[in-house]
Amino acid sequence: MAQSKQTTLDMNGKPFNRTAMVAVLLIGTFAGVLMQTSLGTAIPTLMHDFDISFATAQQATTWFLLANGVMMPVSAFLSTRIKSKVLYNIAYALLTIGMAVTAFTPAQSNMWWLFLAGRIITAIAVGVTMPLMQVVMINIYPVAERGAAMGLNGIVIGLAPAIGPSLSGWILEKDHVFLGLTISDSWRTIFILPLIVIVIAFILSFFFVKNVLPTKKIKLDVLSFILSILGFGVFLWGFTNVATDGWGDIATVVTPIVLGIVVIILFIWRQLKMDVPFMDVRVFKNKQFTITTVAVMMTMMAMIGVQMMLPTYLQNVHGMSTLDSGLVLLPGALLMGIMAPIAGRSYDRIGAKRLSIVGFVILAISTFPFMFITTTTPGAFITTLYAVRMFGVAMAMMPLTTMSMSVLPPNEAADATASNNTARQVASSVVVALLTSVTQNIITNNQPSKALQAANPLQYGSDILDASMKGFHVSFAIGFAFSIVGIILALFISKGRVIPYGMTNGATIKGEKEA
Known part of the structure; x- marks a missing residue:
């Protein structure tokens, strides 16, 4: 239920x-969302x-994204x-089970199916907790504080996936000593550390998480x-198969x-024909x-367009390790985590x-x-530029997400959140497939012949790098194009802060802007 600034009540008053409650939701959901990108640097170890x-190892990420998306x-x-x-208790229980299964699966090829099962269970739980947290935030914060609330939510949806590869790397x-504890270099630790957090959040959820959303018995x-x-x-x-099979593969x-x-x-x-739809797409x-x-x-x-290609550029062109390439991107991820609540409060x-126009322009x-970087571009320049990008992402994404939730009645928050998150998940899958295929095609079409490798190995290596750089430049150009489209869309957004339907803030205005 919507809250006033003076008191915060559950559905029983x-x-x-x-x-x-918010701390338990943020910590638990953060640990779950971290699993989206945590295995990128662990693929060779799993193999x-x-x-x-x-x-086969890539299935650990593919099946997670599929289960999460559906x-x-x-x-x-x-x-x-x-x-x-109850829903949070169930989701945290599933997170605990899923992470425990993946963390303790015997390292044998015939047990890989169990590892995947754990990943799927985890993804199902994350697919519930992430959108549910947005709905809860909308309902437990008053209108004047919703931007700040969604900014806190942005720490989870933005920062967790961004630091996943760096943390895993x-x-x-190697082994690390942290607060007196030895953290092993085993891939199992990638799951054990978040598992500890989830278990704590699961226990605390029985005490601090309350029923704050209206429910009804619908069939x-x-x-x-x-x-x-x-x-x-x-x-x-189908889109996850593009990277390995190409756009021309009919079957997959x-x-x-x-x-x-x-x-x-x-x-x-x-859904449009139903009186009580499963998911109300009329929100569009x-x-x-x-x-x-x-x-x-x-x-x-725009964010993923560069975020996905930069590690490959840093590793293949600059010869960095997975850890070092992740550390280059880490300041940007941290800056986004800092800026998310600030942008929301703004x-x-x-x-x-x-805010969104400024964010997209930045x-x-x-x-x-990035469209003009070379094989000798300094890593410090990449780090700085990427950090500025993530600043712009936070400036645009948090206000846009908040507004998308505020232009609809509170009783449609669940459908709006589901639609918004589904659109974001589809966008992520599409852009990964698009950029992977485009980059690979350009590299393939520009790479030198095998005959040159034997005749002039040095020239062959130089031409290979040139072909790779052409592929990277085009992928970065596509990311730039998405930001330009974002600027154009932002011009059509209503000015001021939107007052949600049915809310009073000096006047009751159905979805209109506050001057």
Whole structure:
């Protein structure tokens, strides 16, 4: 329920400790979201310990993203049907089970399926906790503080995935002593450390997490549930196969993507026909919600467009280790974590339009130089430029996310959050597939012949680097283009801070802006 500044009440009208509840949600969800990107630097280690191929090891990330993506639309139904405290208790229990399974799976090739099962269970839980946290934040903070609340949420959705590779690389580099404890270099530690945090959050959730969302007994529409899982699952699976199979593969890329689109269209058509939809896609009829959601997608695609390619550039061109390449990006990730709550609080004063325009402009200006980096560009320059980019990302993403939640009635928050998170997940999958394929095609088309390798090895190596740089430049140019589209979209956003439907702040205005 919406809160005033004077008191914070649960659905039974009883006061509760909002700070303690938010801390439990942030810590637990952060540990879960960390699992999205934590295995990127651990793939070689998993290949060695489980005696599996690269493609098989990559499934640890692929299946996580798939399971996480298909749960986003389902989260709206779950948060409407199940009490928020119970739902968090279940989600944290699943996180505990999933991480424990992955952490303690025997390192044998015939036990790889158990490792994947743990990853899928973890992803299902994260697919619930991440959007649920946004809905809870909207309901337990008053209108004037929602920007700051969503800024706290931004620490989780922005910082956790960004520091995942750096943290894993640091763990795998060697043994570390931290607060008197020896942290092993084993890949298991990647899961054991967050597992400890999750267990603590799980226990605390019974005491500090309260029922703050209105629920109602609605019947599960089985057909909508199946269409949702099948449509988004097959669609995302098709895009995850692009990196290994290419756009021309009919069986694993083209067919799944086309089939997924068809099923998603059927899913949307069914929701529009239902009196009580499984996920209310009518939220997209609100112009401001649609604009801000698409703008958030552009932010994600611009961010990932560079974030994904930079480690490869640093490792292949500069010869950095996975840990060193992660450390180059770490200041930017930390800056985003610092800026997320600041940008959110700024929304409470001036709204999303000006902040998002400034954010996208900073993002565009700091992305442009990446289109011209060379094999000798200093690492310090890359670090600084990337940090400025993440500053721009935070400036744009947090106000846009807050506004997308504020332009709709509180009773539609769950559907809005599910739609917003699903759009963001789809954007992430699409841009990864797009940039991977485009970069690889350009490198392939520009690389020298094998005959040159034998005739002139030095020239061959130089030409290979030139071909790689052309691929990187194009991928960075695409990231720049997304930021330009973001600027254009931001121009159509309403000025000022939006007063949610039904809320009073001097006047009751249905989704209109506050001057």
